[in-house]
Amino acid sequence: MSNYWLYVIVSYTISASILIIFVWISYSQRARAWQELKKLETKTGIIPKINKYD
């Protein structure tokens, strides 16, 4: 195994980590948005506009 493989392994490890973290962030943002909508509706019976996105 040439030492070029080290560069290949590092590249794929970093890329996969970044993508997995990003998918996780997207998932939790959606879950949080959904939860917030549910909570607001239960409390007031109406859904106010939520003007935020982080």
Add this chain to the structure above:
Amino acid sequence: MNIIKLFHQFISPRFVYWLSNVIIPYVFVLALILIAFGLYRGIFIAPPDYLQGDAYRIIYIHVPAAYLSLLGYVILAVSSFLGFVWHIKIGYYAARSVAGIGAIFTVIALLTGAIWGKPMWGTYWQWTDPRMMSELFLLFLYLGYMALIVNIRNIDQADRVGSILAMIGLINVPIIHYSVEWWSSIHQGPSIMREGGPSIAPEMLYPLLTSILGFTLLFIFLFLYRLNTMILLRESGARWLKEIIDE
């Protein structure tokens, strides 16, 4: 008249929300299958390059990431245009949704390119190289857009100002693409979309095309998923959404 009505229905947040919910799982599964197949063929089955040895295998992540970084910006600019010029709400939502994805793929393209550069060029980074610098500038455009829209308190104003930056920044996309032809660069020229056909051997090319298709589907999945979230947040006062929550 009916076509215009149909178009308006097609771009309504309600329809986009419904459509994206339906296709998201299929796109995700197909993306994973194609990525797994493409990377397996590229990393383990394709022969080593006669000049670069096994280092060239970084191509199977670097090229899709670089292409998607550009595609992301084109979508950002076109969506911004739709929102800014024709006041199409979903345009602004799409622009906000795609910016983060484009930035992530730009980071991956820059990192994998730098790691690939070390064994091939003897350096991780070359500050005078037009391809590297224009790609880095693309990352700054994404970051600038995102910083702008979260820091302007009035959300409609944030959308409009962000759109102007997104549209102006589009000029950088052809610069990135043609930088290796216009100026002297240590980065290689195009090897797939070039006159006379691809210069890569078929046993290396097919896994690359599979990988590009797989990552494009992953991009579409992320885009629809985040657009879905954006619709939830921005349309949170809408009656149709209340009906969905009540179900």
